[in-house]
Every structure is written in C-alpha cells, then in structure tokens.
Amino acid sequence: MDSATISSITDEMLVQMKNLPGALLPVLHRIQDELGYLPAESVSEIAAALNLSRAEVHGVISFYDHFRTEPTGKHIVKICRAEACQASGSRELEIQIKDSLSIEFGETGTDGLITLEPVYCLGNCACGPSVQINDKVYGRVDIARFDGLLESLVEQPDDSHAHVTPVISNEPEPIRIYVADDTSACAIGADAVAQAIVAEAARRDLNIELLRYGSRGLFWLETLVEVETPEGRVAYGPIQSSDVARLFEAGFHKGNQSSELSLGLTQDIPYLKNQRRLNFECAGLVDPLSLESYKALGGYLGLKRALSMSTQAIVDEMKTSGLRGRGGAAFPTGIKWQTVLDAPTNKNPHPELEKKYIVCNADEGDSGTFADRLLMEADPLQLIEGMTIAGLATGAVQGYIYLRSEYPKALEKLTIAIEAAYAGGYLGNNIAGSDQRFDLEIRLGAGAYICGEETALLDSLEGKRGMVRAKPPLPAIEGLFGQPTVINNVLTLASVSGILANGAKTYKNLGTGRSLGTLPMQLSGNIKRGGLVELPFGSTLRELIEDYGGGTASGRPIKAVQVGGPLGAYLTESQLDIKLDYESFSEIGAMLGHGGVVVFDDGVDMSQQARFAMEFCAVESCGKCTPCRIGSTRGVEVIDKICTGEGSERENNLILLHDLCDTMEHGSLCAMGGLTPSPVRSALQHFPEDFGIEPQAISGVGIDAGRGETPC
Ligand SMILES: Cc1cc2nc3c(=O)[nH]c(=O)nc-3n(C[C@H](O)[C@H](O)[C@H](O)COP(=O)(O)O)c2cc1C
Ligand code: SF4
Ligand code: FES
Structure with missing residues (x-):
C-alpha cells in the first residue's frame, strides 16, 4: 500500500475518532482493521492528531500483542498455548503445526498465506485444543483437522466467515x-x-x-x-x-x-x-439480540424496581445480597458501590470527563474460563441492565465494557444488544421513561492478560500501556480519568438485575457462610463433559468434576486440577472433596478465582506446568516491578536446571527457586507476580517426582503450596 493511501485512511479514522476520551486504542484498532497493520507513517500522524509523542504511540503499540507494525500473511493462525488446551493436547499440536508449516511463531509461511501467532485462551477451553484462523475459532483441533482447514484456506481463502442466517418462513406454525x-x-x-x-x-x-x-x-x-x-x-x-x-x-x-x-x-x-441457574437461567432461551425477547423473560424488572428506589436503597440492597465480585478477588460489591456513591468527582483539566463511571471488566483472560463470554453471547442485555442499575445506584452516567479482542462474537452480540437498548429507550437519556440517563460503550482490549487487573485496565481504557497502578487511591475514589469508578466483572454486574428483581434475600438464601448466591463454574481441559455448571456455593469439587464432568476425557486417572486460572494452585485427586466456596479454598492456599476448573490426567508432566506458569508471567508481566518481570524469566531457567541438574546443583537450584518465589510473593505490586509462585510451589510440593526429586528434598527447602491470596 502506498504512503498516500495509508495517510488518507489514517486521516479519515482520526477525523472520526480523535475526540473520543482515551482515543488511542480505538484509533489503533480501526487503522489496523483497515490496513492489516500499523505502518510507521500512521504512527506519526496519530501522534500529531492526539497530541502525543511518537514514542508514546509506539510504546502503546509495542505493549499489546494484538497490534502489528509489519504486514502479515493473508491469514492469521493463532494457536492457544494456555493450560486448558495443554490438558487436551495443544503442546503436541503446536509442534506438529509448526513442523507442517515450517515456521515458528511470528513468522509467515507457505508463500505468504499464513502468519502463525500464539494466543493465551480463546474462551473455548471446554472444546480444546483451540486454534483461531482470522476471526473464527476452531475447537478439538488435531493435526488432521488443521490440515483440512489449511486446505480450505488454499481453496477458498475467503470462506472463513461462512455463516448461516436464520431462515424465517412466513407461513404459519413453522x-x-x-x-x-x-x-x-x-x-x-x-x-x-x-x-x-x-x-x-x-x-x-x-x-x-x-x-x-x-x-x-x-x-x-x-x-x-x-x-x-x-x-x-x-x-x-x-x-x-x-x-x-x-x-x-x-x-x-x-x-x-x-x-x-x-x-x-x-x-x-x-x-x-441439577444446576441452580441465576446468571445463566435464560442462556439458550432468550434471543440475545432482542429487547422484546429479553423483556418477555423478565428482563428489565430489576431496573424498573431500581428506578423506584433511592440510590442508597439500591446500594443497601446490594450489601444485603452478600454479592461478592466474581472477577477473582471476591470483594463485596455493595461496599464498592457505597464508596463510589459517597465519593465526589475530582477536578480534571477536561471538565467533560468529570463524572463517575461504571466499568465492566470483560477481559476474561484466565485459561479455563469462558462464563463471561458465554453470558455476553447468550444474554448480553442482562449485563447491560446490571450496568445501568449500577449507574443509577452510584450516580454514574457513563459506562464502558472493556472487552478482550479475542472475543469477536461477544463483540458482535453486545454491539447489537446495546443498539437495541438505545432504540428501546433503556440507554441514553430518560431511561425507561425516567429522568435518569446512562450511556454505554464497548472498548476493545488488545491481547494483554494484565489488562484484566483493574488498574491496568483503567490505564488501557485511557489509551495507555496497561500498567498496574499502586493502590491507594482505589479506583472507587480515583479511577477512570481520575474519577470515582465502579469496576466489576461481567458476572458480578449480570447478577444485579436478578437481585433487584427478586430481592436481595432470595439471593442470599443460596450459598454458604460468606460465599452467597451461585457461582458459574467452568469445566475444561481433560474432562469428559466440559461446560458451564452454575451451582450455589458449597458443593464439592469432586461432585463438580465427577458427577457433572464425568471424570477425564481420556478415561485415565486425574492427576491434577488447576482451579482459578493461571495463578491458581494445582490440587491433587485427594483434595477434590474441598467445598466450592471462597473460605475453604483460601484455607488450603488455593483460590476459586473466576471459577475455572482445568483437569489434567496422569499423562501431565507437572514440572512443565510449573515452568509454564513462570513463562506465562514473563510473557504477560506489565514490567513495572523487577521480581515479576525478571524473576519469572529466572524462574523458567531455574526450573529447567532443577529438572536436568544432578546432586548438589539440583538442591541449590531448589533453594534458589524457593527464594525466588518468596521474592515474587512479597515484592510484587499485584497478584500477577504475587501469585505466580502458587502453581509453581503446589506442583513441586505435590509432584516432586516430575522434577526428578525426592519428596524429602522439598520439605528441606521449605516449599509449600503458596499463600493462597486472591487477586486484588
Ligand atoms: C493479573 C490479574 C488478572 C485479572 N484478570 C481479571 C479478568 O480477566 N476479569 C476480571 O473480572 N477480573 C480480573 N482480575 C481482577 C480485577 O483486578 C478486579 O478485582 C475485578 O475486575 C473487580 O471486579 P469484581 O469485584 O466484580 O470481581 C484480575 C486480577 C489480576 C491481578
Ligand atoms: S507484579 Fe508484575 S504485572 Fe503486577 S505490577 Fe508488578 S510487574 Fe506488573
Ligand atoms: S481456549 Fe485454550 S485455554 Fe481457553
């Protein structure tokens, strides 16, 4: 493409978008969608139009895996490298695909047809191994299926988006x-x-x-x-x-x-x-794109009730429900909302930004989790209604859904559902005929796991690299654009409409102890019956894996189960009777996180899982603190040395790994560096033989399963 064309396309995008708050990421997305990459000429123009330095724009582009500065092959093939796909064979598949294409990640092969890239979870964890070709995800891929897909790309290069539209007959009673x-x-x-x-x-x-x-x-x-x-x-x-x-x-x-x-x-x-579905009650029953269908199944009753209540009464209802954040940290939602309700807006050089915000964390990056994706694709208006109620409760008038770019179908559904809510008078001015207003926009992430951490997410929404911020100040006091901000997970916000419609007491009657309501668990990896299982807190992990999941897909014994995403500890078969609630998991140094459960059979080498935990941290670290940024890279090397070393060298490296884990736990600003030791230590503690070491060598250097904190 010649410079004049690049310049005219860039210019057109900038004219349309440069005045958006935090415009840089949306602008980069649009230009890359149009041109296929971000040419150097565009960078200069973007910098000038947004009043940024070229270094700032370049810094953002280089931070996010999704953005490219070079043209790619005709098709982009991404292989999922995350744990749930590993448990169903992706490590072997990756090797076979690279062999078959004769290229490594980042390279383009077979005469410019394919660029190969890694990806860490596509939300298809129950049907792995997963591969994405352009915008379409393929599941249960083996090399034979991959070769078939490749052939169809060669024969029909533009057929990857083939899709059936509904056939609606005019005759009665179809x-x-x-x-x-x-x-x-x-x-x-x-x-x-x-x-x-x-x-x-x-x-x-x-x-x-x-x-x-x-x-x-x-x-x-x-x-x-x-x-x-x-x-x-x-x-x-x-x-x-x-x-x-x-x-x-x-x-x-x-x-x-x-x-x-x-x-x-x-x-x-x-x-x-046998499930008790609240969030997913209407999944598959409701037309996700239709306001009428949503209302026919009880949608917007929660908002109707909220409109008749004072802001404080809505917040009190949330407190009474006992709802705790489903993003991982399990912080009480009502208390977060109270802080935002009570906080004044802060002075900003751009007065139009001086308002409170509701931000939905739809970055769902944990391997083995797909509940947010499923909800946004199956029942997006439930999330939209929850965010609107959060706005009413706290006085916020603007909402953003920060959606990961790996979820194109969720983007499509959410976009149409938001349009339907605007058209039906449920977003914008005078919502549902009241004098209240609430606006809602989707912003796309760009392939950075750390942007799931709430403060990194806020930086990303502001158009910056996703760097973790020190707390305090809490986002509830100084969040997006320095303003009081509610930031909640998709499932947290989706729970709100039901709590308001049916009353907080109905909600809190489910669950156990301080873990109230239901938790949508997600079963994946080497499991016979993978899928979403929403249950009240309090059943056991064994019931979930055996009664619902039916054990391993391979039929072999379970060796390890990782609960709570890549920062979660590995549990053994003997620990499966643990109750599924926040407190029980915390007691054994593990975490429930976002409810992902990844099952591995006895074919897994746990030293490689520990190594992967460190590798993932090295790839996804925001880079702010040394223990996380450098420690994780050293962690990979030390684990390799433990696995290959002999005698005293091995012992010294075990002590080194122990020290490294301690430093990461205590010296990291956020849970990315702070919790990566958890899968590493638990793998070592429970499966020392996979590292080639005797169990007594572990106790000698004080390795335990980790400190069991949840991401905050
Ligand atoms: C490394 C890291 C990744 C995270 N990823 C997510 C995520 O993908 N989705 C999410 O909702 N919360 C994630 N969190 C938790 C958020 O920081 C935050 O606690 C959450 O969005 C608050 O919403 P909640 O109270 O509704 O859970 C992550 C935290 C850390 C430390
Ligand atoms: S622990 Fe890692 S991800 Fe978290 S702030 Fe530090 S460098 Fe960034
Ligand atoms: S799709 Fe591969 S781990 Fe989620």
Missing part, C-alpha cells in the same frame, strides 16, 4: 429448531449443522424456522440441536452435519425421539436440570 450461535458451538461445527438442517428441510419441503440463540453451556453435547414441541424443547446431540439427514429420516423435526442422538427434553438433561 417448526422451530435451535442451533447455538456461540463461539464454542461454532468452533466444533454448529454453522455446518445449521446449514445442513436448512438444506435438508428445503429438500424435504419442510417449513422450519432456524433460530441461532446462545448456547446452554453444555459444550460436551454441542452441536446441540433443539426442536420446539408442545411439551417443551427436545434435544439431540452431539450432532454433526453428516447426522442431519438421518435425524430428519427419524422424524426429529416432529419431536420424535427414536434417534440414538435423542436426549429427551432439554430441561430434563441431568447436567442442566
């Missing part, structure tokens, strides 16, 4: 058939199944209405096909496109259940029936 339009469902073939159903129905001259709502979260049964009958929806699964003709033959479209793929009424599938 047969309603549901196939989820969800990242994971589509990753394992839902689009092809939908296409096959439409084609087969046409061939048989049947009048069907194919509806693409969200997934129920029973990913082990995807592609799940549901047919509406007078008794309720009847389910069939897992279906492949090659099964479709046979299903029609067996009369599935009439609810006939003679097929061996019939599962009976969806609501009676034990995996679903």
Whole structure:
C-alpha cells in the first residue's frame, strides 16, 4: 500500500475518532482493521492528531500483542498455548503445526498465506485444543483437522466467515429448531449443522424456522440441536452435519425421539436440570439480540424496581445480597458501590470527563474460563441492565465494557444488544421513561492478560500501556480519568438485575457462610463433559468434576486440577472433596478465582506446568516491578536446571527457586507476580517426582503450596 493511501485512511479514522476520551486504542484498532497493520507513517500522524509523542504511540503499540507494525500473511493462525488446551493436547499440536508449516511463531509461511501467532485462551477451553484462523475459532483441533482447514484456506481463502442466517418462513406454525450461535458451538461445527438442517428441510419441503440463540453451556453435547414441541424443547446431540439427514429420516423435526442422538427434553438433561441457574437461567432461551425477547423473560424488572428506589436503597440492597465480585478477588460489591456513591468527582483539566463511571471488566483472560463470554453471547442485555442499575445506584452516567479482542462474537452480540437498548429507550437519556440517563460503550482490549487487573485496565481504557497502578487511591475514589469508578466483572454486574428483581434475600438464601448466591463454574481441559455448571456455593469439587464432568476425557486417572486460572494452585485427586466456596479454598492456599476448573490426567508432566506458569508471567508481566518481570524469566531457567541438574546443583537450584518465589510473593505490586509462585510451589510440593526429586528434598527447602491470596 502506498504512503498516500495509508495517510488518507489514517486521516479519515482520526477525523472520526480523535475526540473520543482515551482515543488511542480505538484509533489503533480501526487503522489496523483497515490496513492489516500499523505502518510507521500512521504512527506519526496519530501522534500529531492526539497530541502525543511518537514514542508514546509506539510504546502503546509495542505493549499489546494484538497490534502489528509489519504486514502479515493473508491469514492469521493463532494457536492457544494456555493450560486448558495443554490438558487436551495443544503442546503436541503446536509442534506438529509448526513442523507442517515450517515456521515458528511470528513468522509467515507457505508463500505468504499464513502468519502463525500464539494466543493465551480463546474462551473455548471446554472444546480444546483451540486454534483461531482470522476471526473464527476452531475447537478439538488435531493435526488432521488443521490440515483440512489449511486446505480450505488454499481453496477458498475467503470462506472463513461462512455463516448461516436464520431462515424465517412466513407461513404459519413453522417448526422451530435451535442451533447455538456461540463461539464454542461454532468452533466444533454448529454453522455446518445449521446449514445442513436448512438444506435438508428445503429438500424435504419442510417449513422450519432456524433460530441461532446462545448456547446452554453444555459444550460436551454441542452441536446441540433443539426442536420446539408442545411439551417443551427436545434435544439431540452431539450432532454433526453428516447426522442431519438421518435425524430428519427419524422424524426429529416432529419431536420424535427414536434417534440414538435423542436426549429427551432439554430441561430434563441431568447436567442442566441439577444446576441452580441465576446468571445463566435464560442462556439458550432468550434471543440475545432482542429487547422484546429479553423483556418477555423478565428482563428489565430489576431496573424498573431500581428506578423506584433511592440510590442508597439500591446500594443497601446490594450489601444485603452478600454479592461478592466474581472477577477473582471476591470483594463485596455493595461496599464498592457505597464508596463510589459517597465519593465526589475530582477536578480534571477536561471538565467533560468529570463524572463517575461504571466499568465492566470483560477481559476474561484466565485459561479455563469462558462464563463471561458465554453470558455476553447468550444474554448480553442482562449485563447491560446490571450496568445501568449500577449507574443509577452510584450516580454514574457513563459506562464502558472493556472487552478482550479475542472475543469477536461477544463483540458482535453486545454491539447489537446495546443498539437495541438505545432504540428501546433503556440507554441514553430518560431511561425507561425516567429522568435518569446512562450511556454505554464497548472498548476493545488488545491481547494483554494484565489488562484484566483493574488498574491496568483503567490505564488501557485511557489509551495507555496497561500498567498496574499502586493502590491507594482505589479506583472507587480515583479511577477512570481520575474519577470515582465502579469496576466489576461481567458476572458480578449480570447478577444485579436478578437481585433487584427478586430481592436481595432470595439471593442470599443460596450459598454458604460468606460465599452467597451461585457461582458459574467452568469445566475444561481433560474432562469428559466440559461446560458451564452454575451451582450455589458449597458443593464439592469432586461432585463438580465427577458427577457433572464425568471424570477425564481420556478415561485415565486425574492427576491434577488447576482451579482459578493461571495463578491458581494445582490440587491433587485427594483434595477434590474441598467445598466450592471462597473460605475453604483460601484455607488450603488455593483460590476459586473466576471459577475455572482445568483437569489434567496422569499423562501431565507437572514440572512443565510449573515452568509454564513462570513463562506465562514473563510473557504477560506489565514490567513495572523487577521480581515479576525478571524473576519469572529466572524462574523458567531455574526450573529447567532443577529438572536436568544432578546432586548438589539440583538442591541449590531448589533453594534458589524457593527464594525466588518468596521474592515474587512479597515484592510484587499485584497478584500477577504475587501469585505466580502458587502453581509453581503446589506442583513441586505435590509432584516432586516430575522434577526428578525426592519428596524429602522439598520439605528441606521449605516449599509449600503458596499463600493462597486472591487477586486484588
Ligand atoms: C493479573 C490479574 C488478572 C485479572 N484478570 C481479571 C479478568 O480477566 N476479569 C476480571 O473480572 N477480573 C480480573 N482480575 C481482577 C480485577 O483486578 C478486579 O478485582 C475485578 O475486575 C473487580 O471486579 P469484581 O469485584 O466484580 O470481581 C484480575 C486480577 C489480576 C491481578
Ligand atoms: S507484579 Fe508484575 S504485572 Fe503486577 S505490577 Fe508488578 S510487574 Fe506488573
Ligand atoms: S481456549 Fe485454550 S485455554 Fe481457553
């Protein structure tokens, strides 16, 4: 592309966007979307238009993995390297793909067709190993499937976005058939199944209405096909496109259940029936893009009640509910909101920024977690309503959803749902006919795990590198643009509408101790029945993994389970009877975090998992403090030396690793450096033989499972 074209496109974007608050990231996204990368000419123009130095713009570009300064191949292939995919074979797949393409990460091969990149979780953890090609995620990928995908790229390079639109017949009483339009469902073939159903129905001259709502979260049964009958929806699964003709033959479209793929009424599938769903009650039932559908299922009743209450009464209701943040730190939501309600706005050189903010943390970077993604794709208005109520409660009039760029489908659904809420009078001025206003915008992250940490996220929203801020001041006092800011996780905010609609007491009657309500757990890795399981706090990890998950997918014994994302400790089979609540996990030096559960069978080498924990920290550290930035790199080296060393050299390196973990725990500003030792220490403590060492060598150097703090 010549300089004049680059300049004119950059200029056009800047004219449209330069006045946005924190404009730099949105501008970079738009220019890269348009040009495929960020050329040096654009950097100078952006810097001039946004009144920044070129070094500042370059600093931001180089911080985020998503931004590129060189053109790429025609297609970008990303391989997930995170733990849940590792547990289902991604390490081997990565080697095979690199071999087959003869390229390493960051390189372009097969004559400019493919650029290969690493990615750390695509939210498809229940259906790994995962690979993304351009914007589309593929699940359960092995090298044969990858080669097939590659061939289709060569033959039909532009077909990666093939998608079925709903077929809506005008004739009365069409047969309603549901196939989820969800990242994971589509990753394992839902689009092809939908296409096959439409084609087969046409061939048989049947009048069907194919509806693409969200997934129920029973990913082990995807592609799940549901047919509406007078008794309720009847389910069939897992279906492949090659099964479709046979299903029609067996009369599935009439609810006939003679097929061996019939599962009976969806609501009676034990995996679903035995859950207690609040956040996910309407997943798969509601049309995620329709305000009318949302309202028909009880949507906006919470907002209606909130509008009749004082700000303090809404905050009190949140306190009474006992809701604690679902992002990981489990901080009481009502107390956070109270701080923002009570805080005055702060002086800012740009008076238009002097207002309170509601920020939704939709950065969901933990491997093994996908609940936020599922909710945003299946029931986005629940989140939008929760944020609106948070605005009413605290006096905030502007909201931002900070969404990770790895979730294009969630972006698509949220964008349409926000438009529907504006069109229906539920966002903007005079919400729901009141004199209150609340505006809401989506901002995209750019591939940095640390931007899930709330203060790094705020820096990113302001258009900067995602650097962690020292606290105090708390974001509730001085947050976005220096103003009082509520920052909550997707599930926290999505819980709000139900609490307001049904009353705080109904919510707090579920759960145990100080862990109240329900927690959507996410089962992934080497597990037979991966998916979303929402339960009141208090059941056990064993019930979750055995009763719901059905044990390992490989059928081999469970060796280790990582709960709470990449900073979570590894637990052993003997620890599975632990109760799923914040206190029980804290007592054993572990954490529930965002509810991700990654299962490994006895084929896993735990020294490699410990090594990966350090490697991940080195890749994703924001770089502010030395123990995290440098310590993690040294940690990888020391673990390698322990695994390959002999005698006293090995012992000395064990002592060194122990010291390093201590320094990281005590000398890091945030939980990224502070908790990385947790998976490392727990792997060493429980599985010393994988490091080639005797158990007594561990106790000799004081390695324990970590200090069990939760990210703050
Ligand atoms: C390294 C790191 C990564 C984090 N990633 C996320 C994340 O992806 N999503 C999230 O909601 N919270 C994440 N958190 C927690 C946030 O800092 C913060 O506690 C949370 O957004 C507050 O919302 P809540 O009170 O609703 O949980 C992370 C924390 C750390 C230290
Ligand atoms: S611990 Fe790591 S990620 Fe956290 S502030 Fe320090 S360098 Fe940044
Ligand atoms: S998609 Fe690979 S770990 Fe989540």
